[in-house]
Each structure stands twice: as structure tokens, then as C-alpha cells.
Amino acid sequence: xxxxxxxxxxxxxxxxxxxxxxxxxxxxxxxxxxxxxxxxxxxxxxxxxxxxxxxxxxxxxxxxxxxxxxxxxxxxxxxxxxxxxxxxxxxxxxxxxxxxxxxxxxxxxxxxxxxxxxxxxxxxxxxxxxxxxxxxxxxxxxxxxxxxxxxxxxxxxxxxxxxxxxxxxxxxxxxxxxxxxxxxxxxxxxxxxxxxxxxxxxxxxxxxxxxxxxxxxxxxxxxxxxxxxxxxxxxxxxxxxxxxxxxxxxxxxxxxxxxxxxxxxxxxxxxxxxxxxxxxxxxxxxxxxxxxxxxxxxxxxxxxxxxxxxxxxxxxxxxxxxxxxxxxxxxxxxxxxxxxxxxxxxxxxxxxxxxxxxxxxxxxxxxxxxxxxxxxxxxxxxxxxxxxxxxxxxxxxxxxxxxxxxxxxxxxxxxxxxxxxxxxxxxxxxxxxxxxxxxxxxxxxxxxxxxxxxxxxxxxxxxxxxxxxxxxxxxxxxxxxxxxxxxxxxxxxxxxxxxxxxxxxxxxxxxxxxxxxxxxxxxxxxxxxxxxxxxxxxxxxxxxxxxxxxxxxxxxxxxxxxxxxxxxxxxxxxxxxxxxxxxxxxxxxxxxxxxxxxxxxxxxxxxxxxxxxxxxxxxxxxxxxxxxxxxxxxxxxxxxxxxxxxxxxxxxxxxxxxxxxxxxxxxxxxxxxxxxxxxxxxxxxxxxxxxxxxxxxxxxxxxxxxxxxxxxxxxxxxxxxxxxxxxxxxxxxxxxxxxxxxxxxxxxxxxxxxxxxxxxxxxxxxxxxxxxxxxxxxxxxxxxxxxxxxxxxxxxxxxxxxxxxx
Ligand code: CDP
Numbered sequence: 020x021x022x023x024x025x026x027x028x029x030x031x032x033x034x035x036x037x038x039x040x041x042x043x044x045x046x047x048x049x050x051x052x053x054x055x056x057x058x059x060x061x062x063x064x065x066x067x068x069x070x071x072x073x074x075x076x077x078x079x080x081x082x083x084x085x086x087x088x089x090x091x092x093x094x095x096x097x098x099x100x101x102x103x104x105x106x107x108x109x110x111x112x113x114x115x116x117x118x119x120x121x122x123x124x125x126x127x128x129x130x131x132x133x134x135x136x137x138x139x140x141x142x143x144x145x146x147x148x149x150x151x152x153x154x155x156x157x158x159x160x161x162x163x164x165x166x167x168x169x170x171x172x173x174x175x176x177x178x179x180x181x182x183x184x185x186x187x188x189x190x191x192x193x194x195x196x197x198x199x200x201x202x203x204x205x206x207x208x209x210x211x212x213x214x215x216x217x218x219x220x221x222x223x224x225x226x227x228x229x230x231x232x233x234x235x236x237x238x239x240x241x242x243x244x245x246x247x248x249x250x251x252x253x254x255x256x257x258x259x260x261x262x263x264x265x266x267x268x269x270x271x272x273x274x275x276x277x278x279x280x281x282x283x284x285x286x287x288x289x290x291x292x293x294x295x296x297x298x299x300x301x302x303x304x305x306x307x308x309x310x311x312x313x314x315x316x317x318x319x320x321x322x323x324x325x326x327x328x329x330x331x332x333x334x335x336x337x338x339x340x341x342x343x344x345x346x347x348x349x350x351x352x353x354x355x356x357x358x359x360x361x362x363x364x365x366x367x368x369x370x371x372x373x374x375x376x377x378x379x380x381x382x383x384x385x386x387x388x389x390x391x392x393x394x395x396x397x398x399x400x401x402x403x404x405x406x407x408x409x410x411x412x413x414x415x416x417x418x419x420x421x422x423x424x425x426x427x428x429x430x431x432x433x434x435x436x437x438x439x440x441x442x443x444x445x446x447x448x449x450x451x452x453x454x455x456x457x458x459x460x461x462x463x464x465x466x467x468x469x470x471x472x473x474x475x476x477x478x479x480x481x482x483x484x485x486x487x488x489x490x491x492x493x494x495x496x497x498x499x500x501x502x503x504x505x506x507x508x509x510x511x512x513x514x515x516x517x518x519x520x521x522x523x524x525x526x527x528x529x530x531x532x533x534x535x536x537x538x539x540x541x542x543x544x545x546x547x548x549x550x551x552x553x554x555x556x557x558x559x560x561x562x563x564x565x566x567x568x569x570x571x572x573x574x575x576x577x578x579x580x581x582x583x584x585x586x587x588x589x590x591x592x593x594x595x596x597x598x599x600x601x602x603x604x605x606x607x608x609x610x611x612x613x614x615x616x617x618x619x620x621x622x623x624x625x626x627x628x629x630x631x632x633x634x635x636x637x638x639x640x641x642x643x644x645x646x647x648x649x650x651x652x653x654x655x656x657x658x659x660x661x662x663x664x665x666x667x668x669x670x671x672x673x674x675x676x677x678x679x680x681x682x683x684x685x686x687x688x689x690x691x692x693x694x695x696x697x698x699x700x701x702x703x704x705x706x707x708x709x710x711x712x713x714x715x716x717x718x719x720x721x722x723x724x725x726x727x728x729x730x731x732x733x734x735x736x737x738x739x740x741x742x743x744x745x746x747x748x749x750x751x752x753x754x755x756x757x758x759x760x761x762x763x764x765x766x767x768x769x770x771x772x773x774x775x776x777x778x779x780x781x782x783x784x785x786x787x788x789x790x791x792x793x794x795x796x797x798x799x800x801x802x803x804x805x806x807x808x809x810x811x812x813x814x815x816x817x818x819x820x821x822x823x824x825x
Contacts, residue, residue, distance in 0.1 A: 030626045035565065036558030037772065040709035043550045045282075045543070054282040057237045060252045062310040065239065066095065068303050069145035069313070070296070071135040071152045072323070073127035076163070076394040076737020077174065078156040080123050083135055088151040093144025095307060097152060098136040098299055100124040108302060110179075111268055114292055114516060115368065116187025117197070117359035118179070119397060121295045127156070128176055128357035129396050130737050131322040136299035138311060161394040161737035162195065165331060165354040168391040169193040176357065176392045187359075188368040188390075197359050197390035202373045202450050208385035211346030215337030219422050224806050225410045225786075227329040227354070227395070227731040230402040231749065232544070234284025235320040240300040241310035248275045249301060255280040255572075256290045256542055257582025260516055262574045264293055267517075269301065280572035286544035287721075288400035289325055291362040291584050321747055322739045325362070325398025326731050329354040330372075330410040334418045342428050344437050347384040347449070349375055349414060353399070355390050361399035362584070363406045364514040364521060370406025371505050373450035377415035378459050378503040378675060379437040384449040394737045403718055403782035405506045405585035412502040416787030417794070417804065420499070424798050430499045430791070431472060435463055438501075445768075452505060454673045455767050455775075456703075462763050463501055466677035466699045469761060472497075475681060483799050492687050494799055494823075498680035498792025502784040506776035507590025507672045508581075516581060520667060523591040524578035525599040527556065527567075528661040531649040533642030534566040535660075537599075540580010541592035542572045546778055547710045548588065552596050554706050555772060559600035560607070561627030561641040578663055586674075586776025589706065590767070595666035597771040602662035606648075610660075611639040613653040672767045672775035676700040678784045682792040686800075686823045689815030691727070691793070693756035698784065702777035703766045715760050715781045722785025724750050726793075728810040748810070797821065 025033070035041045048054050073080075085097035100122040103109040110118045123134040135152050139145035160174045167173055175181070175194045184191055188198035212218060238253035249271055255261045258278040266273035283290065296313040303311040315324065330351050337346035353369060355361065363370045369388040376384050402409070419437075423430040438459040439446045446454040466472070475497055482495045511520035529535035537552055548571060553564035571577055580592060604624070611629040612619040615637060622629040628640035639647075648660035681695040698715055705711055728748030732741045741747045766773025786807070793809040794802070800821040805813070818824045 027626060034557040034561060034563050034627060036554050037704065037706050039554060039707065041550055041554055041564060041707055043547045043710065045547065045549045056234055056282050056284060057239060057252050057254055058314055060239045060281065062239060062241055065310040065312055066138050066140060066303065066307060067142045067145045067312050068136050068138045068300050069142065069149055070133045071137065071149050071154060072131040073123065073134050074130065075127055075156050075158055076130045076161040077159040077176070078127050079159060080125060080127060080134065080154060081157055082155040084153040085135070087153065088137060088148040091144060091148045091151055093140040094137060094148035095140070096138040096303065097148065098122070098138065098303060103302060106302060108268065108298055111293060111298060113358060113360040115359040115361040115363060116365070119358035119360055121298045126178065129394050130739055131319065133295040133323070136303065138303045138307060163393060163733050163735060163737050165352050165391055165393055168195040168393055176394065195392045197355055197392060198368045200368045200388045201386065203385035204383055205385045207383040208346050208348050211383050212335065212337045212348065215345055216340045217338045217426060218335060219418065219425050220333070220335045221418065221421050221804050222331060222333045223414055223417050223804065225328045225330045225332065225413050226807055227326050228402065228725050228729050229321050229326050229731050229747070230287035230289040230400065231321060231747065232285030232287055232289050235315045235317060236290055236294055236296065236324050237314040238297050238300050239310055239312045240304040242304040244308055248277065250277040250279070251301065252279045252281060253297060254283050254290045256286040256544060256584050258542060258572055258574050259540065259579045260582060261293065263517065263519065265301070278574040280542050283544040286584065288327060288362065288402045288584055290544065291400060292325060292360055294324055317744065318742050321731065322742045323396050325360065325400040326356065326396055327398065327400050327402030328410055332410065332414045334414050336418050336422050338422055338426070342426050342433050342436050344379055344381055347376055347381045349386045351388040353388055353390045354393050354395065355399055356393055356395035356397040358397040359390060360397035362401060364508055364516060365518070366513065367406060370401065372407040372411045374408055374452060374503065374505045375411040375415050376448045376450055377412065378439060378501050380439050380443065381449045386450060395733060401585045403721055403779040405504065405508060405779060408505055409783045409786065412783045413787050413790065416500045416502065417790060420791050420794060421803055424803065429476070431463065431467060434499065434501050435460060453670060454503065455670055455769060456765050457503065457673060457675055458763065458765050459501065459675060462675065462677045462699055462701055465761065465763060466679055466697060470679055470695065470697050493683045493685050494796040496682045496684065496792040496794070496796030498682065498788040498790065498795055500678045500784050500788035500791055502676055504674045504780050504783055505671045506586040506674060506779065507668055508585055508587050509671055510669060511667045519581065521581045522665050522667040523580040523595050524663065524665045525592065525595040526578050526661070526663040527599045527603055529562065529603065529645045531646050533562060533645040535562060536568045536570060537596065538570045538577045539592050539596060540578055541583045541588040543583060546583070546588065546714065551706045551710055555593060555596045556600050559597055560604050578665070586778040589774050589776045590672045590770060591666060591668055593774055594668060594771050595664045598666055599662045599664035602664065603660055606660060607641060607644045609656065610644050610647050610652055614647055614651065615639055669769050672703065672770060674700065674702045674775040674777060674780050676780055676784045678788040680788040680792040682796060684793065684796050684814050686818035689811035689813065689818065691814060696756050697759040697761065698781060699761040699763065700777060700780050701763045701765050702780065703764065703770065703775040704773035705762070705764065706774060711777050712760050714778045716758050718779060718781025719758050719785045720750060720755050722782045723755060723789060724748050726786045726789035726807055726809060728808045730808050
């Protein structure tokens with residue numbers, strides 16, 4: 020070895036593989052304003068479409084008159100449900116097995132519902148046209164309160180379902196009922212409650228909120244009449260699924276549909292499903308023969324595209340006197356709005372809510388979810404969450420604190436007492452999941468030691484005494500949360516979308532010079548896939564991450580994948596990437612053996628190539644193998660070095676984390692101060708620690724927003740009263756607390772690289788930490804549970820109701 024020969028450390032560092040804090044390659048374009056978003060797509064002759072929307076939450080549409088609109092200079096067409104009926108597209112199927120109006124068909128069912136689509140030469144003309152479309156409405160009584168949806172005299176919302184006693188998920192109990200979903204052993208659970216020494220029961224609501232990504236939902240549809248081909252540029256989290264859905268409903272052959280998702284400014288579940296804007300832009304392009312762009316504005320995004328949460332969870336825990344849990348019973352009233360447009364895997368009407376047993380060893384549990392219709396926007400998307408996991412984690416984490424309060428136990432100690440133990444993994448939960456791996460006690464104790472939990476409790480006790488003496492008007496809360504996530508949808512045995520198994524895919528091609536391209540079925544919306552996917556390949560096959568280009572989002576070039584949401588990319592696509600790389604490595608080994616004139620079994624892998632066992636100087640680098648793959652492969656072998664993997668995961672992955680929030684609340688003003696927030700995450704093998712930290716910061720900021728103010732709220736008439744960023748809490752750097760992050764590593768035993776997802780964990784674990792902090796503070800004044808969001812006014816109101824404020 021001469022001085023110029025790189026050391027092993029240098030060779031490893033050069034790869035920038037897994038574990039490296041590699042800088043995000045996509046930021047080179049993003050930070051210079053050089054991203055290519057849908058609104059940057061400008062095609063020759065492109066037209067613009069915009070919606071006439073309903074001012075009413077519930078009304079009959081008696082007349083739509085477009086005469087004056089068509090006189091507006093630049094307006095070319097006004098599309099209504101009647102137009103769409105001529106191509107059988109007035110209604111579209113939802114991912115949840117329901118149907119949804121594309122444009123108002125006889126009735127409107129929520130405020131800002133799409134009524135007509137005006138197509139014009141520019142956006143301004145379209146907007147002028149909208150104002151000239153005359154729509155006559157006959158208002159009907161709105162149904163806003165989900166608890167009244169199944170009253171006998173509740174208004175009938177979905178007249179199209181009249182007489183239908185079964186829906187996509189079984190029997191319907193009422194004209195506004197969608198489904199009932201039950202899991203678990205009811206008799207055993209009821210028996211556990213009968214025998215219980217202590218029980219708690221609380222209705223815990225997770226209010227309606229909205230993902231509100233930076234870039235709203237948008238598309239450009241371009242139909243080529245000559246070729247009969249439709250090209251759609253759009254903000255799609257799952258481009259291949261969109262292609263299949265368009266093929267099925269528009270009856271265009273799937274190979275003649277090209278879906279391209281360029282750069283996307285955030286998704287958070289908002290961009291999984293199909294919206295009327297996509298259908299109308301496609302129809303408008305077919306009708307006019309020109310490309311048509313649809314870009315929604317912020318108010319439209321907040322009020323009409325998919326909301327998140329709106330789960331009302333009556334939760335009961337049975338326990339022994341000394342705090343060992345013996346049973347869990349949960350009933351959820353799920354408000355789905357006007358149509359059931361939840362983006363869940365087909366067989367899961369309440370997503371993975373049955374992870375509600377959380378991190379605790381419940382011997383038995385029973386869950387029932389009733390989905391209902393109201394006059395609100397449809398949706399129910401996984402806003403940084405795997406299909407209702409966020410709701411489930413909030414439910415159990417609040418309930419455990421309520422139990423601790425009743426037992427007079429410390430909430431952290433109660434958790435430690437009931438955690439699933441490391442030796443119980445793989446763990447079969449009472450509601451049907453098999454948790455892959457975990458070490459909850461280590462994570463919890465690390466959190467408690469790092470923040471000096473015992474010291475904080477002492478400080479809180481002193482603070483409470485000071486409050487009693489009138490020396491302070493602040494109350495202090497410690498919000499502990501320990502969550503178990505379920506990410507990586509999912510195994511084909513239990514997960515599909517419209518019948519398509521939820522696998523994911525990767526195709527890797529290495530070029531002669533040792534550089535290559537990886538095309539993946541996932542689609543980044545800011546998570547940094549271009550950076551991290553190359554890192555997996557770098558470690559697996561010894562090609563520097565910088566020499567691998569990652570491409571996603573074009574259905575013509577990427578292998579079929581189910582897209583990115585619910586932190587499924589690393590568990591599923593990440594595994595496909597590793598498996599494709601391993602196929603390449605196996606072929607590379609054969610080529611190296613041939614070139615080095617040894618048997619394959621005599622070779623061993625060494626960072627960036629193969630070496631002959633026992634002869635360390637006899638090596639062949641991956642770069643040289645790439646060249647050989649194109650000029651001197653063994654006789655009978657096909658040239659080239661590429662591989663494809665479609666990965667069907669054997670199980671989900673179960674990341675977890677221990678969070679704590681330390682908060683002071685001024686009872687006279689309701690103003691809170693987040694004094695400290697510590698988040699320990701365990702996502703198994705860590706691909707890029709810097710990106711993980713960024714993901715955690717982002718998710719915690721969203722959790723902070725949701726718990727402390729962010730809400731889609733309706734008045735009694737069904738008007739959205741938080742329809743813009745003036746009213747919908749969107750924290751900036753000024754309000755956002757400082758985040759402390761930490762980790763443990765418990766690899767997934769079934770994932771090829773041991774990685775679990777992480778993107779949504781901080782949202783899942785963060786919300787209960789904030790809410791538990793507020794509730795812990797108020798428990799001192801005698802309260803058991805205060806509903807979110809905990810904004811200043813509600814905090815002040817709680818203090819007043821509890822008698823702390825005159
Ligand atoms: O599906 P989505 O990309 O939203 O979520 P994810 O799989 O949790 O990944 C989010 C980002 O964190 C990606 O860039 C991952 O590669 C990265 N990540 C990581 O570096 N290590 C992990 N164990 C999990 C995710």
C-alpha cells in the first residue's frame with residue numbers, strides 16, 4: 020500500500036452510504052428556486068380551469084345558467100355535471116369504495132363543493148367567468164354535529180344511496196351511516212371490565228384538521244387527439260395509482276396515459292387521492308383539444324380537498340389497583356363528511372386504528388368504529404400518519420394519562436409497568452397486529468434520564484405549591500408520550516388499493532463507467548429520496564451515492580409502485596432498492612470471479628468491490644466490474660448490469676419513540692410556553708441521520724400546530740370558519756418551539772436493511788405529548804380531560820371553568 024492508496028475509512032467515506040449525514044442533493048435546485056413544480060409546467064396553447072363553488076353546506080341545485088359566463092372574453096367552456104354525464108364522469112369512485120360527485124349533481128353536500136368548471140384562456144378570465152355563472156340553490160337543513168348524524172330525524176344527505184342497506188364495508192344502520200368496523204374479542208373484553216378493580220372512560224376527540232402542504236393540489240392535462248394519449252402532470256403522491264384510476268374511469272388504455280409527478284411541495288396525505296379538478300381538467304382537455312391547467316388556491320385547498328382526523332373516541336381502560344392494564348374498549352364515531360373518500364388500503368375502513376393498544380400489553384381489547392356522513396368536505400387522509408395511527412396513538416396516550424391520574428400513579432411509571440417487554444417480540448397484539456421489534460423500556464428510561472424526569476416532577480410539585488400560595492399564576496405540565504407506529508403498507512396479504520397489492524419497486528441500471536440510475540415506485544414530496552435512496556445503493560454495491568441518479572414520479576419510466584404516504588417509502592421501496600442492488604451484486608460477483616479467474620465462492624465483498632479470500636491484493640472494484648459487464652462477461656451470460664425488484668413486505672415495521680413536553684400555562688391569559696421538547700425516535704437502521712432529524716423537526720412542528728390550535732372548524736350552518744391562514748394555525752419559526760432529538764436503534768428483523776419508516780412518527784407521538792402536557796398542567800386544578808386544540812382562548816376558558824380565574 021503506497022501513500023496514495025485510500026484507507027478503508029476513506030473508501031467508505033467516499034461512498035456516502037447508509038449512516039452518512041449526506042447533504043440533500045435536491046436542495047441544490049430547491050434552494051435556488053430551480054425546482055420544477057406543476058405550476059412551472061407551461062404547454063403551448065394551455066388553457067386554465069377554475070371552479071364555481073357552493074356557498075351552502077346543503078342545498079338543492081335548481082338551475083345553473085352559464086349564458087353570461089360564456090360572454091366573458093377568454094371563456095371557452097363551462098362544464099357542469101350534465102356535461103360530465105355525457106362521458107359517464109359525473110361521479111367518480113373513491114378509494115374507500117364510495118362514490119363522489121365530480122360536480123354538483125342535483126345537490127351540494129358541503130360548502131365550497133365544486134359546482135361548475137369554467138375553462139378560459141387565462142386564470143383571470145376563468146375567474147371572471149366564475150362570477151358570471153348563475154346558480155340557483157334551495158337550501159336544505161345542514162348536518163354538522165357528528166353526534167346527531169344518526170338521529171331519527173337527521174336530514175338525508177346522500178339521496179343517491181336511498182334504500183341501500185349495505186355499503187362497501189357491510190351493513191348500514193341509518194341513512195347517514197357508512198360502515199361499522201369491529202375488531203377484537205368483545206366477550207373477553209366485557210368480562211375484563213366486569214372483573215376490573217379500576218376503570219376509566221372518556222370521550223377523547225381528535226378534531227378535524229388539514230395537511231395544508233406548501234404547494235396546493237394541481238394538474239395540467241394534455242390530450243393528444245391524434246395519438247389518443249393523455250398526459251397528466253400533477254401533484255401526485257402515488258402517480259401509478261392515478262394512472263390506473265384514470266384508465267378505469269375514463270376508459271383510456273393505460274399505456275396511453277402518461278402521469279408525471281414533477282417536484283412536489285409537500286404532500287402529507289393531501290395528494291394521494293383523486294379530486295374533481297383532475298377529472299375536469301382532463302375532460303376539458305379532451306373537449307377543447309388543448310392542455311388545461313387547474314391550480315387550486317389556499318382557501319380551496321383548506322376547505323374542499325381532503326381533511327384529516329375528525330375521530331371521536333370513547334375510550335375505556337380496565338386495570339388492577341396497582342396499574343396493570345387488563346382490557347381496552349374503544350368506540351369511534353368517525354366523521355367522513357359528505358363522501359367516504361378516505362385514502363386507506365381497501366380492506367381497512369378505519370385504517371390501522373386497531374394499533375390503538377399502543378405500546379402496552381393489553382391481554383384483551385375490543386374496537387368498534389362507526390363511519391358517518393355529515394355536510395363537510397370529504398377526505399380522512401393520512402396527514403403524516405399511517406391511516407388513522409395518529410388518532411389511535413392520541414387515544415391511547417391520553418387514556419393512559421387519565422388512568423394514571425385516577426390511580427394516583429406517575430404516567431411514566433404506569434407506562435413502564437405496562438410496556439410490551441423486549442423478549443415478547445415478535446408481539447401479537449390483542450387487535451391483530453404482529454409487532455416486529457422493540458425495546459420500549461430502554462427508550463423510555465433514556466428519555467427520563469436525559470431530561471431528568473424526576474427533577475422535573477419535583478420542580479412541578481414546588482410550582483404547584485407556589486401557585487397555591489398565590490406566588491405564581493402559571494401552572495406547569497409534563498406531557499409524556501410513548502408511541503408505537505405501524506408503517507410500511509403493506510403486505511399483499513392484507514393491503515391493497517383498488518385490488519392492487521401494496522408492494523413497491525426499484526429498477527437499477529449501472530452504466531459502463533460505473534455510474535447509474537435508480538428508478539423507484541415511490542415519490543418524494545420533500546422527504547429527500549434522491550439523497551437517501553442513493554445511499555442504500557452505495558452501501559449495498561459500493562458505487563458512490565454521488566454516482567447514482569434517483570428518478571421517481573414518471574409512470575413511463577419508473578416501475579409500478581404504490582407511492583409515498585404513511586412513511587411507507589423506506590419500509591417498502593427502501594427494501595426494493597436493497598433487493599435490486601443485491602441482484603446486481605450477485606451478477607457482479609460472477610463477472611468478478613470470471614475476470615479474476617477464481618470460483619465465485621472464493622470471493623468476498625470489501626466496501627466497493629470483491630477481493631479473493633486470503634489474497635487481499637487480488638481485487639476487482641465495482642467500477643471495473645461495471646466496465647466488464649459491457650465488454651467481457653462470462654460465456655453465456657447476458658451483458659449489462661441492471662436489475663428490478665418488486666418487494667412485497669412480509670410485515671409492517673413498528674417504529675416507536677419516547678417524547679416529553681415541558682410546558683407552563685398562564686391561567687389568566689391561557690398563553691403557554693413550551694419550555695422543552697425532547698423526542699427520542701427509534702426507526703431501526705438509520706439511512707441518513709440528518710434527514711431523519713429534519714423529518715422529526717417537520718413532524719413535531721405539525722404536531723405542535725395540531726395540538727395547540729390548528730383546526731378546520733364549521734359553524735352551525737356549515738360555513739368553514741377557519742378557511743384561510745388568517746384563522747387556520749400555521750406556525751412559523753417565531754411560534755415553533757426548539758426541538759431536542761435523540762434515538763435508539765432497534766432494527767426491523769424482516770427488512771433487508773433493518774430500517775423502519777420515520778417521517779410520520781413525530782406527528783404521531785408529538786400530538787399526545789403536547790396534549791398530555793396541557794392536561795397534566797390542568798389536572799392540578801381538578802380536570803380529567805380537555806379536548807384539543809389547546810389554543811390560548813381554550814386554555815383560559817379551561818382555567819376559568821375550573822375556578823382558577825375569577
Ligand atoms: O414514505 P416517506 O418517505 O414519507 O417516509 P420515510 O420512509 O419515513 O422516509 C422519510 C425520509 O427519511 C426518507 O428520505 C428516508 O430515506 C429517511 N429515513 C432514513 O434515513 N432512515 C430511516 N430508518 C427511515 C427514513
